[in-house]
Amino acid sequence: MAEDLNEELYKALIENKTALADQWLLMREKRPNSIYSVDADEKYEQLLRKQNALTTKTIASSLLEDKKEYHENQEQWVSIVAQSRADLGTPIYEVLEAVHRFRTVIMDFLDKYVAAQEEAISKQHILQWNHSIHSAMDFLIQEFSKKYYQITRERMKAQYDLIAELGAPVIPIGDTTAVVPLIGDIDTERAKRIMETVPAKCIEKQVNKICIDLSGVPMVDTMVAQQIYSIIQTLSLLGIQTALSGIRPEVAMTSVQLGIDLKGIDTFNTLQQALKKMGR
Template sequence: MSKIDSRLYDYLVDHSNDITDKWLAAREEKKGSVYSADVDESIEELLRKQNRLTNLTVASTLLEEKETFKKQKDQWAREVAESRVDSNTPIHEVQAALRSARTVYWHFVKKFVELNKNEVTHEDIVRWGTVLHAAFDDLNIKFSEMYFRLMMRRLSAQQSLIEELGSPVIPIAASKGILPLVGDIDTVRAKSILEQIPEKCVEAKISHLFIDLSGVSIIDTMVAHQIFQIIQVLSLLGIKSTMTGIRPEIAQTAVQLGIDFSGVDSFSSLQQALGKHSSEKLGE
């Protein structure tokens, strides 16, 4: 690292807090944004801490040891992305804030040039412009990558939860359970139910499952076949199935499709089915 690069590095590090103060002062009030000028003290302190890390990370690109920048860049992206995902901050707001940070940062570089105009050459300015702007670009790219990864992980977890809640097996006794299906069942959801329900029944040691369709309004050809397959799979596992809440239009669909549910107990309501089996001991 050249002597003048070293001096610029020291200057930027020494003025890191000043850079942060100027960046924070440039904020405007924006309702609901983590970057709003009127956020509470705890959020402002978090922004202050993260911007200081931004300043030090960008300055480290002036060092000869390039591995330092890479490590600090990864740390910065992870910390900022995690906090912005937690606060549901849109990615464009982060990019706008980073652009503002870049503008303020370059302002201090220009101040250094003015203070040392007899020593700084045109080549130095061009080099710093290339290196420092590239550092901000790298931060933006790394942040976007980390943000996307975390959001996809969150969406995957939410989807798993939705699927879990969409096909719950509710034990009502030691060996009996209810599968209440609600809403429209499309092919994707039906496939998910087919994959999950047998395993859930085995885990819960269910020997008799009541499949309640009273909350289902529409069943298409593929879904009807999937439900029939679920019953077949459960039968192979030694689990008895009882269908309840079958609406007339659903029954007509099954008949038109030639799906034979004659071997499956069916009742117009869950209450009727449970009443029919009330003579059985629920624990057996």
Template sequence: MSENTQKLFDFLHAHINGITDEWLAARKPIKGSIYSKDAGDETEKMLREQNKWTNITIASSLLTSRETFDENKKSWAIHVAHSRVISRTPIYEVQEALSKVRHIFWNYVNEFVDREGEQILRSDIMYWSNAINLAFDELMIEFSKKYDELMHSRLTAQQSLIEELNAPVIKLTNRIGVLPIIGDVDTTRVQSILDYVPRKCVELDVEHLYIDLSGVTLIDTMVANHIYQLTQIVDLLGIESTLTGIRPEIAQTSVQLGLDFTAIQTYSSLQQALQIQV
């Protein structure tokens, strides 16, 4: 590390707050954006702290070892990515904000070079250019990774919740579970039920599943066939199944399809089925 590099680091470190001030002052009103000039005092305070951390991390790339910078980069990315996921900030806005930071950061480097004049060597400038630009690029890449991981985790959790609400398997006793299907059932929803319910029954250790159709307003031939498939799948898993709340039109559709429900217990209502079972 050259003496000039140490001087540049000291200069940048002394102007960390100035870089942040200029970056914040350059903001414009952007509706719904965390980077908007009118986003509020709390948001500005958070951005100020995060931007200061950004500037310190970038400056540290000039002096610290590769391992130390990588650790700083990962810590920064995790923190900022978590913040942007919570605020639902799209990646392109973060890229744009970081690009503006880079521009201001380089203005300060240029100011330092002008101040030092002929003492600055061409090799110094080449080293700084490589180190600083690489640091900014790596910050953005690491941020994108963490942002994607967090978004994937959140979407997976949301999908699990949707599946559970779409087809809630309710454990009544140690061995009995109920699957109440309510509302319109199209082929997309019934396929989701077909994928989710067997796994959930095994997870909950259900031995007897009551599939209640009393809340189903309309059913077509495709849906009836999928419900029949569901009873066959749980049967292969060693789980008994009982259909309750079958309306006349559902029964008629099943007969027209040639679906054989004779091996499955059926009842007009869930209450009736449970009274007989218990």
């Protein structure tokens, strides 16, 4: 008996998925640059309808005794919606608001469904349905949040790696010679990235001579000077001959004050001088 009632509610939800989507979409408000805005492009409304149909299917399948369909729908929904919202740059709070609004739509439908069949449905069934639907909605939110976080973290890491690549490019100018033009301020985090990436890139590109050009760095303080010296020492241990160009008077003064010995390192006022010395 209970399974039959669950099956009937499942079918009722599926049969009314279009009406449920209509009601949900009517709850939209105008908000700038949002897929959920009432004036969003038609293609986004069609996307929302398609994904909302899967939401209804997922919630409905949570009522079935056999949970296989529910788990498959839930995994599919999380993957599709999280990827879609990440691609569109939708803030997570907007997604959670939309899910909350659809929860109210589903619960309104349930209230009307129960009212229409009041004599045939016990309080126990009503409590069970409420529990199943709310649990399914809560689990969707939880799993969506995890997946969305995972996607955005992976993208942030990719951007971080790209910034690291662009922040200290090792530019080959010959078979075994390269230049590292440093441009802009160098803080602790950037200095750490340079330390991590430059030696590895030199090995990868089979470089044995390199010139680090500082002419684009507006200020070289104590920390920067120490980090550059550490990079040069690391490269030296790897058998890579290192030269410095763009050495301005204030840079030289900072190095002297820190007691950093640059006697064993070729230093030049300009990159052109360094390349000429390196035979380029």
